[in-house]
Every structure is written in C-alpha cells, then in structure tokens.
Amino acid sequence: MTAFDDLMTFQRETSALGQVAGRLGWDQETMMPKGAAPQRGEEKAAMAAILHARRCDPRVAEWLAAAEAPDPIGAAQLREIRRAYDRATKVPADLARALARTTTRAHGIWAQARADEDVAAFLPVLEEVVALRRQEAQALADDGDPYDALVEDYERATTGAQIAAIFDAMRPRLVALRAAVLERPAPKALDGSFDETRQMKLSRQLARAFGYDMHHGRVDKAVHPFSSGSGMDVRITTRTNPLDPFNCFYSTIHEVGHAAYEQNISRDFLLTPLGRGVSMGVHESQSRIYENQLGRSRAFTGWMYGQMREAFGDFGVEGPDAFYATVNTVHRGYIRTEADEVQYNLHVMLRFELEHALISGDLAVCDLEAAWNDRFEADFGYPVDKPSNGCLQDVHWSEGLFGYFPTYSLGNVYAGCLYQALRHAVPDLEDQLALGDTSGATGWLAENVQRHGGLYEPREVIARASGMEPGPEPLLDYLEAKFGALYGL
Amino acid sequence: MTAFDDLMTFQRETSALGQVAGRLGWDQETMMPKGAAPQRGEEKAAMAAILHARRCDPRVAEWLAAAEAPDPIGAAQLREIRRAYDRATKVPADLARALARTTTRAHGIWAQARADEDVAAFLPVLEEVVALRRQEAQALADDGDPYDALVEDYERATTGAQIAAIFDAMRPRLVALRAAVLERPAPKALDGSFDETRQMKLSRQLARAFGYDMHHGRVDKAVHPFSSGSGMDVRITTRTNPLDPFNCFYSTIHEVGHAAYEQNISRDFLLTPLGRGVSMGVHESQSRIYENQLGRSRAFTGWMYGQMREAFGDFGVEGPDAFYATVNTVHRGYIRTEADEVQYNLHVMLRFELEHALISGDLAVCDLEAAWNDRFEADFGYPVDKPSNGCLQDVHWSEGLFGYFPTYSLGNVYAGCLYQALRHAVPDLEDQLALGDTSGATGWLAENVQRHGGLYEPREVIARASGMEPGPEPLLDYLEAKFGALYGL
Known part of the structure; x- marks a missing residue:
C-alpha cells in the first residue's frame, strides 16, 4: 500500500460515513417519529464529531506529504483532499465551537424575530455571527479577501469580484x-383543488420523465423539498398543496436536477472527493435548467398539460398556450423562494450585495434593514411591507451562511450558458420535449457536466460543456426572448 | 470531569453511533433503493469499524481503572462497560477477521445449499465456522465452558448447564x-383472501392496543418482521400475505413486545449500557407474552374477532370460540418459525442440544444431519422429509450464531413465570383483555420488567418481577391447561 492508497482508503471510509450522516438528515425530515428529536440530536452530534x-x-x-498521484484523476483527488484538509485545520477549534454555538442560538432568535416582525430582536445576535464569520474568513483567507474565503466553501475558485461583475x-x-412585464396583464391563475395523491403520482411520473433513477433513489413528502445523498443512493423529497400543484411538480423537477447530477457522476469516483457535485452553483445550474429552460418550456408544458388533463380532468385552463402562460406567470411578490424566473435573480443579487458589504465591513449590521428596503424598492418597484417579507425572510444568515446566496444566481447564469450550447447540440430538442422526452437534454447534461463530478473547477466544467467563458448574456437573452414573447413586449 | 464522567460521555457517544448503525439496517430493509446495496455495504463497514x-x-x-461509581446504578453501568470491553478485547483481531470473512462466505453457501437441498455442500464451511467459534469461545472462556462463553453474548450470566436442566x-x-393434541381433529382453518391495506390498518390498531408508542416509533412493511432501535426511536416492521392475516397481526404484536421493552426503559438510562433490553431471553419473554399469553388468549381474541369482522366482514369463522380455536391451531410442520405454542420449544431444544454438542466436540459436523433427523422424529413423531425442512432451515449457524437459539425458549419460560405473577397482580386481566384493553398487563410489565433495562441480570429481573426462581413449570402448566381445554384432552 502506498501513501496514496492509504489516503484514498481513509477518504473512502470518511465519504461513506458522510453519506450515513446525510441520510440521518433525510430520515429526520421524512420518517423519524416526532418524539425522537432529542435522541436524534445526540446521534447527529456524535456523527459530526467523528467526521470532524x-x-x-x-x-x-x-499521507498528503508522501502521496504521489498515479494519474491526473489521482492528482485531482489529492487537490480536493488538500483543499478540504486545509479548510478543516485552518480554523481554530475555539472559533469553530463559538460559531456552532452562536449560530444555533441565532437560528432560534431569528425564527422568533421573524414571527414577531421584530428586526431589532435579531440584530445583536446577527452582529455576533457576522463578527465570528469575519474572523473565520480572515483565518481562511491568509492575505486574500475574506469574502472570497467564505464563497470558497460553496463555489470554489470563484471570487466576490467575479460575481459582482456578473451581477x-x-x-x-x-x-x-x-x-415591462409587470405593466402587462397577468395570465389566468390556477384555481380549484388538486387531489394530493394524484399530485404525488404525477410528480413521480415527472421525475422519471427527467431521468431520475428510481433504482438508486426514491421520492417522499417533506415540509421542504430537497435532494440528499450521492452515488448509488440519492433521494428526493417534494411537497403537496391542494391549491398549488405547480409547487409540487416544479419542486420535484428541480430536485431531480440536483439528484440526477449526483446519480450520474462517474462510478469511478464513488465515495471519493470527486464523487459529489463540484459546487453549489453547478448544482443549481442542473436543478434550474431542468426546472426552467426544460420544464417550463413551451414544448414540455404542452406535454405536461396533457398529463394534467389526464390526472385532474378539465382544470379550467384552456389549451397548452394558456397553460404555458400560467406556468410562467410573473407576479409581484416579496419572497425569494416564491419568485419567478424574471425576478429571482434580483432577489439573490440584493442579498449578495448586502452580505458582501457586511463581511467587508462596508455595511454595519444596524443599517441592514434600511439597506435592504432601499435596494428592494429600487429593483422591484414597490416597498417592503414588513420584515418577514424583507430582511428576516431567509434562514441563511442566522446559520452563518455568508457566501452561499450568490451560488443560486451563478447556477442560473451557468444554466443559461448550458442551454445555449444544448440547443445547438440537440437541434430537435423542442420536438423531443413536446413528447415528454427529455433524454436528449438530460443525456447531454449527464455526458458533458454531470459525470465529471468534482474533476474540474466549477467555471471550467461549464466552459468545457458550453464552449464559452461563463457569462450572463445567454441567460438574459433567453429571459428577454421568452418573457418578451409571453407578455407581448 | 471525573474518570467516571469521561467514560460515560464516551459511552453515550458510542451508544448514539450504535443507534445510527442500527437504523442503517432498518433503512436497508424498508426504504433503501435496491440499487444502493453495494454502497450500503461500504457504509455499514465504515460504521462497524468506527464502533469496533x-x-x-x-x-x-x-477510565475503568480510575472510575469510581457514584451510586449503585453507576456501579451497574461500570459492570456492563467492563463486560463489553473484556468481550471486545479478548478475541484476537485475526480471529475476529477470520470469523467475519468465513461467516459471510458461509451465509452464501448455506442459502445455495438450502435451495439445492444439499447438506454436503454446506458442511465443510460449517466445520470452519464451528472451529472458529470454538477458538473464540476458548479465548473468551478462560478456564470455563466454551459454550457458556458463547451464550454470554445473548444471555449473560446464564450457563449451558442451567439451560439443559430447564429443557x-x-x-x-x-x-x-x-x-395428544395431534391426535385430535384440527379446528377450522382460515380461508379466503384478506385485503392487505386493511391488514396494515388493523395491524397498527393492534400495535396501539398493546401500548406501542407511535410518537417514538413507526410501523412499516418488510420481508421479515423485526424491531429496531432503543430509547426514543424504536421502529417495527411487519408483513402481509392476503391468505394469512394472522401472520401480519401476530408478527406485529410480537415485535411490539420487543419494541415496548425498548421504549419503556427508564429515560435515565438513555444511550447508556443500561439503556437496552438486558438479554435476548428477557426480550423474547416480552414479545412472547404479548403475542401468546395475552394476544392469543380467549379474552383478547374475542375482542379481536370483532375487529376482524369490522375490517373484513364475514370471513367464515363462526363466533369467538371458533376464532379462538383457529388462532391457536396446532399443526404438523417442520419449520420452527411457523410453529405453534406447543411445538415451538421442541424445535428450539433440538437445536440447543445439537449446537451444545458441536461446540463441546461431542458431535462432529459430519454427523449433524443424522442427529437432527433422529431427534426430530423422536420429538415430533414424524420424519424430516428434506434438508430445507431439517438442518438447513435456519440461517443462524451459517452466521456463527451459536448460543443464540436457547434464548428463544428461555423467553417462553420467563414469559410463563411472568404471566403467572401477572394474573395475581391484575385479577380482572381477562375482563380488560376482552375489551381490547391491555394496559393492565402491559403497564405491569413496563413497571416490573421493562423499565429496568440492563440494570439487573436476566434471571434476576424475572425473579424480582415474578417472585419466583425462573423455571419451566408455569409455562408447562399454562400450555397444558390451555391446549387441554382447546383440544378436549
């Protein structure tokens, strides 16, 4: 056994333990008896301690000092192991403990403050979280930009300056x-009630239509949709609401995008550092292209309209063109997670700008609410009405997740680039989608993006697949064309 | 922090990890996508290595050398930690690895041999397993009887000689x-088909009727019924067969007996060495008293008859007396797991006698089949017709589980003692059961047996609860009275 082999054996076991810990989270959201929560807390803490x-x-x-990579893939494995090891050992244990303690407390305070519409109650603990994350970022960044060090956790080899230029x-x-769109009349909204059992049935049908491998996965209900696991066991959840079947269907397609990425990574990388999606941004590019460019296209919604008629009978939308408009309604609103394709990135960019300034020290925590409300009104055209619709709406900052938000929009930007290349690579894409057949599209994504796992850096995998340096123009062109046509601009 | 505190903190984390590993097993049997099996193997091996x-x-x-118990419960904790530590460290690592490797291989060979009705194909690897377990037993036993050392894993502080005396x-x-019973005419058998969804519904109703706490548990379907987990998260499985609803119902009640034991252990012992059922025998006493003395009683089956009529309409059994007879049918058969109350222990005693002789060296592996078949015909009155109905029927020996079988019958013996005491403690037991109310019985068992977890040795906890030294007479008296009346002897 060489040092390289020893290291990879150790890593493989660590990856397997990481999968076990992840599945505890899945179980907690889907299967766990309610009364088990306190014991589950101890189980999760024990697994976290082992993994740490x-x-x-x-x-x-x-091993890293002695290991020699046998080939370029081995070199990429060593690169990722070294990156993770540096990350884990650079932060002093005291600081890591303080962060864990403070974010746990901050989460509870945030939930209460949001319920009470009381920003002032949240700001003191947020100030502590920001201060600790800045300390951590400085420990990680050496002489570099602290914000970049935080982004690195979610989108490696990507800087705040690069993101700012794109945004x-x-x-x-x-x-x-x-x-322009919000000045036009809105399409007909769905009304009526949609049986939840049939929603779940159609939801599984959609998952299969998008290539989700049920032999290595399963679909369950949970409060929040998510995808969990890597390799041979990648599970998704969705939710149902009788008044809003699109929430179920598009949550499912979105999570299938994440899950298919994990399922389609080369089996050579199973339980290794390369055996996971490379970054949050590339992950989101898969979930968003499945959900939007494919799932909300005129061609696919035409097929889906037929499926919904079969499942629910006449549900009050007259024909596939009207259905396409309904699926793609742009509506005023305050909440990021409910936003349409046009406005979603405005939400994300607002958060990026504010958190970037918080970490750099250009924005004080006490000025956060005012800065949020100003930016919101400038970008959305109407004022925030209450904190739970404003700076208290997201859980992320209370958990210390700074550097995470921009990956949502990077994912959309990447999806725009991939979609442009995909249309060239699969000329009859629309004909396929019109039959509910996504295999041309999902096959191309599996081959050009998903199978590589963590082998290339995020921007590199997108550049190799799309044949262009990732930038926002393809996304913007797509959005202007799609919504310009839909809203008669 | 004292050495005692440090040790208990370490143990608590180990127990939490043990719960996680156990839940992987539950997931594998109930939820895991089929294609995940190879990855699951690595996950389980990683958890096993951590726990080992x-x-x-x-x-x-x-810590053990330095620890001082703060009270008698602390002393019991130390006793169990010391016992487990000695057990884990006495067996050389090479021998443990050889056992793991050989039993894995033996399991596959056994399954094939059973399918092929080919005893000779199994015997060579069984010989290896027996030799390795004998070596292990010698390492564990110091100068004592090797078989006792094996029993100790499942039924601590109990010897082969004690078991032989009882049997x-x-x-x-x-x-x-x-x-005598088999000479009498058999009662009417169930016929017809029983809807499986309704079986599951009634099965959950029965679980609740026996005090299973759904807030800390759940019921799912699996190929084999089992109970999994301790403390706040104790899950059971059952199975359905449209032709055999009793299999579903009595499997459920049996597993509820196991699960209720785990659920009702004092919360003071949560995630400690005392926080699990003390032995397989005491565990089985709970599952069997729930299933048989309570669940198959005239009083409870009277209530259950009404529930089945509600669920399935007229299913061809005329009245509660006939139903009671049908539930308690004694039938010829070869398979232990399908045996009735009268014959079950004969199956177990046969296996105990043979494995005791294998480990002591009094029986050679090559003579196993003949010894099995002789003993079977003597005890059951008819000859074994094929190896899958004889010495190849059980999985246990292929997995190296010697010393396990007798705990099944010890459980019945203990259940007999407990039932005698219970009838004195709850004089109106039958009136309660006739209303489907088991709370008098299950409450008494929770208070007198279950809550103690691992605090007392197995025979001690039964003696304290039943007020007698555990022996077979109460069980035999109960069986003779019950089946004598049922079969008009």
Whole structure:
C-alpha cells in the first residue's frame, strides 16, 4: 500500500460515513417519529464529531506529504483532499465551537424575530455571527479577501469580484424586463383543488420523465423539498398543496436536477472527493435548467398539460398556450423562494450585495434593514411591507451562511450558458420535449457536466460543456426572448 | 470531569453511533433503493469499524481503572462497560477477521445449499465456522465452558448447564402434549383472501392496543418482521400475505413486545449500557407474552374477532370460540418459525442440544444431519422429509450464531413465570383483555420488567418481577391447561 492508497482508503471510509450522516438528515425530515428529536440530536452530534476528527486527522497531512498521484484523476483527488484538509485545520477549534454555538442560538432568535416582525430582536445576535464569520474568513483567507474565503466553501475558485461583475451586468436588463412585464396583464391563475395523491403520482411520473433513477433513489413528502445523498443512493423529497400543484411538480423537477447530477457522476469516483457535485452553483445550474429552460418550456408544458388533463380532468385552463402562460406567470411578490424566473435573480443579487458589504465591513449590521428596503424598492418597484417579507425572510444568515446566496444566481447564469450550447447540440430538442422526452437534454447534461463530478473547477466544467467563458448574456437573452414573447413586449 | 464522567460521555457517544448503525439496517430493509446495496455495504463497514475501534479503545481501560461509581446504578453501568470491553478485547483481531470473512462466505453457501437441498455442500464451511467459534469461545472462556462463553453474548450470566436442566424438564411434558393434541381433529382453518391495506390498518390498531408508542416509533412493511432501535426511536416492521392475516397481526404484536421493552426503559438510562433490553431471553419473554399469553388468549381474541369482522366482514369463522380455536391451531410442520405454542420449544431444544454438542466436540459436523433427523422424529413423531425442512432451515449457524437459539425458549419460560405473577397482580386481566384493553398487563410489565433495562441480570429481573426462581413449570402448566381445554384432552 502506498501513501496514496492509504489516503484514498481513509477518504473512502470518511465519504461513506458522510453519506450515513446525510441520510440521518433525510430520515429526520421524512420518517423519524416526532418524539425522537432529542435522541436524534445526540446521534447527529456524535456523527459530526467523528467526521470532524477524521477531517482534521494528522495522518491526512502525513499521507498528503508522501502521496504521489498515479494519474491526473489521482492528482485531482489529492487537490480536493488538500483543499478540504486545509479548510478543516485552518480554523481554530475555539472559533469553530463559538460559531456552532452562536449560530444555533441565532437560528432560534431569528425564527422568533421573524414571527414577531421584530428586526431589532435579531440584530445583536446577527452582529455576533457576522463578527465570528469575519474572523473565520480572515483565518481562511491568509492575505486574500475574506469574502472570497467564505464563497470558497460553496463555489470554489470563484471570487466576490467575479460575481459582482456578473451581477452588475445583469441588474439593468433584469430590472427593465421586470418593469415591462409587470405593466402587462397577468395570465389566468390556477384555481380549484388538486387531489394530493394524484399530485404525488404525477410528480413521480415527472421525475422519471427527467431521468431520475428510481433504482438508486426514491421520492417522499417533506415540509421542504430537497435532494440528499450521492452515488448509488440519492433521494428526493417534494411537497403537496391542494391549491398549488405547480409547487409540487416544479419542486420535484428541480430536485431531480440536483439528484440526477449526483446519480450520474462517474462510478469511478464513488465515495471519493470527486464523487459529489463540484459546487453549489453547478448544482443549481442542473436543478434550474431542468426546472426552467426544460420544464417550463413551451414544448414540455404542452406535454405536461396533457398529463394534467389526464390526472385532474378539465382544470379550467384552456389549451397548452394558456397553460404555458400560467406556468410562467410573473407576479409581484416579496419572497425569494416564491419568485419567478424574471425576478429571482434580483432577489439573490440584493442579498449578495448586502452580505458582501457586511463581511467587508462596508455595511454595519444596524443599517441592514434600511439597506435592504432601499435596494428592494429600487429593483422591484414597490416597498417592503414588513420584515418577514424583507430582511428576516431567509434562514441563511442566522446559520452563518455568508457566501452561499450568490451560488443560486451563478447556477442560473451557468444554466443559461448550458442551454445555449444544448440547443445547438440537440437541434430537435423542442420536438423531443413536446413528447415528454427529455433524454436528449438530460443525456447531454449527464455526458458533458454531470459525470465529471468534482474533476474540474466549477467555471471550467461549464466552459468545457458550453464552449464559452461563463457569462450572463445567454441567460438574459433567453429571459428577454421568452418573457418578451409571453407578455407581448 | 471525573474518570467516571469521561467514560460515560464516551459511552453515550458510542451508544448514539450504535443507534445510527442500527437504523442503517432498518433503512436497508424498508426504504433503501435496491440499487444502493453495494454502497450500503461500504457504509455499514465504515460504521462497524468506527464502533469496533471505540469498543476496544485503550482509553476505556484507563477510565475503568480510575472510575469510581457514584451510586449503585453507576456501579451497574461500570459492570456492563467492563463486560463489553473484556468481550471486545479478548478475541484476537485475526480471529475476529477470520470469523467475519468465513461467516459471510458461509451465509452464501448455506442459502445455495438450502435451495439445492444439499447438506454436503454446506458442511465443510460449517466445520470452519464451528472451529472458529470454538477458538473464540476458548479465548473468551478462560478456564470455563466454551459454550457458556458463547451464550454470554445473548444471555449473560446464564450457563449451558442451567439451560439443559430447564429443557430436560420440559421435553417429556411437551412431547406428551404434542402427541395428544395431534391426535385430535384440527379446528377450522382460515380461508379466503384478506385485503392487505386493511391488514396494515388493523395491524397498527393492534400495535396501539398493546401500548406501542407511535410518537417514538413507526410501523412499516418488510420481508421479515423485526424491531429496531432503543430509547426514543424504536421502529417495527411487519408483513402481509392476503391468505394469512394472522401472520401480519401476530408478527406485529410480537415485535411490539420487543419494541415496548425498548421504549419503556427508564429515560435515565438513555444511550447508556443500561439503556437496552438486558438479554435476548428477557426480550423474547416480552414479545412472547404479548403475542401468546395475552394476544392469543380467549379474552383478547374475542375482542379481536370483532375487529376482524369490522375490517373484513364475514370471513367464515363462526363466533369467538371458533376464532379462538383457529388462532391457536396446532399443526404438523417442520419449520420452527411457523410453529405453534406447543411445538415451538421442541424445535428450539433440538437445536440447543445439537449446537451444545458441536461446540463441546461431542458431535462432529459430519454427523449433524443424522442427529437432527433422529431427534426430530423422536420429538415430533414424524420424519424430516428434506434438508430445507431439517438442518438447513435456519440461517443462524451459517452466521456463527451459536448460543443464540436457547434464548428463544428461555423467553417462553420467563414469559410463563411472568404471566403467572401477572394474573395475581391484575385479577380482572381477562375482563380488560376482552375489551381490547391491555394496559393492565402491559403497564405491569413496563413497571416490573421493562423499565429496568440492563440494570439487573436476566434471571434476576424475572425473579424480582415474578417472585419466583425462573423455571419451566408455569409455562408447562399454562400450555397444558390451555391446549387441554382447546383440544378436549
């Protein structure tokens, strides 16, 4: 056994333990008896302690010093192991403990403050979280930009400056599109009630239509839709609401995008550092292209209209063109997670700008609400009505997740690039989608993006697949064309 | 922090990890996508390696040497930690690995041999398993009887000689009862088909009727019924067969007996060595008293008859007396797991006698089949017709589980003692059961047996609850009275 082999054996076991820990989370949201919560807390803490000890294990440093990569893939494995080891060992244990303690407390305070519409109650603990994350970022960044060090956790090899350049180019065109669309009359909304058992049935049908492999996965109901696991066991959840079947269907398609990415990674990388989606942004590019460019296309919604008629009978929408308009309704609203394709990125860009400034020190926590409300009104055209619709709406900051938000929009930007390339690669894409056949599209994504797992850096995998340096123009062109046509602009 | 505190903290984390590993097993049998099996193997192996390392961790020896128990319960905790540590460290690592490897291989060979009705194909690897387990037993036993060392894993503080004394006293009365009953005409058998969804619904109703706490558990379907987990998360499975609803209902009640034991252990013992059922025998006493003395009683089956009529309409059994007879049918058969109350222990005693002789060296593996077939015909009155109905029927020996079988019958013996005491403690037991109310019985068992977890040794907890030294007479008296009346002897 060489040092490389020893290291990979150790890593493989760590990855397997990571899968076990992840499945505890899945179980908690889907299967766990309610009364088990306190015991589950201890179980999760015990697994976290085991995983943390392995990630900081001094033998990893020794193996890394002695290991020689047998080939380029081995070199990529070593690169990722080294990155993770540096990340795990650079932050002092005291600081890591303080962060864990403070974010746990902050989460509870945030939930209460949001329920009470009381920003002031949340700001003191948020200030503590920001201060601790800034300390952590400084420990990680050496002499670099602390915000970049935080982004690295979610979108490696990507800087705040790169993100800002992309977002600055997007804002004017998105604001103009949003303003033009919201002046036009809205399409007919869904009404009536949709049987939840039939929603789940159609939801599984959609998952299969998008290539989700039920032999290596399963679909269950949960409060929040999510995808969980890597490799041979990748499970998704969805939710049902009798008044809103699209929530169920498009949550499912979105999570299938995440899950298919994990399922389609080369089996050579199973339980290795390369055996997971490379970044949050590339992950989101898969979930969003499945959900939007494919799932909300005129062609696919035409097929889906027929499926819904079969499942629910006449549900009050007259024909596939009207259905396409209904599926793609742009509506005023405050909440990011409920936003349409046109406005979603405006929500994300707002958060990125504010958190970037919080971490750099250019924005004080006490000024956060005012900054949020100003930016919101400028970008959306109407004022925030209450904190739960404003700066208290998202859980992320209370959990210390700074650097995470921009990956949502990077995912959309990447999806725009991939979709442009996909249309060239699969000329009859619309004919296929019109029959409910996504295999041309999902096959191309599996081959060009998904199978590589963590082998290439995020921007590199997108550039190789799309044949272009990732930028926002393809996304913006797509949005302006789609919504310009839909809203007669 | 004292050494005692450090040790208990370490143990608590180990127990939590043990719960996680156990739940992987539950997931595999109920929820896991089929294609995940290879990855699951690696996940389980990684968890097993972590748990093994903790069980042999040299710090445990240091803490044990330095720890002082703060009270009698602390002393019992130390006793169990010491027992487990000695067990884990006495067996050389090479031998443990050889056992793991050989039993994995033996399991596959056994399954094929059983399918092929080919005893000779199984015997060579069984010989290896027996030799390795004998070596292990010698390592564990110091100068004592090796078989006792194996029993200790499942039924601590209990010897092969004690078991033999009990079983020898049981055999003549059971053989005589079996012979007399099988000469009488059999009651009417169930026929027709029973909707499986309704079986599951009634099964959950029965679980609740026996006090299963759904807030800390759940019922799912699996190929084999089992109970999994301790403390706040104890899940059971059952199975359905349209032709055999009793299999579903009595499997459920049996597993509820196991699960209720785990659920009702004092919360003071949560995630400690005392926080699990003390032994397989005491566990089986709970499952069997729930299933048989309570669940198959005239009083409870009277209530159950009404429930079945409600669920399935007229299913061809005329009245509660006929139903009681049908539920308690004694039938010829070869398979232990399908045996009735009268014959079940004859099956177990046969296996005990043979495995006791295999481990002591009094029986050679090559003579196993003949010994099985002779004993079977003597005790059951008819010859074995094929190996899958004989010495190849059970999985246990292929997995190296020697010393496990007798705990099934010890459980019945203990259940007999407990039932005698219970009838004195709850004089109106039958009136309660006739209303489907088991709370008098299950409450008494929770208070007198279950809540103690691992605090007392197996025989001690039964003696304290029943007020007698555990012996077979109460069970035999109960069986003779019940089946004598049913079969008009």
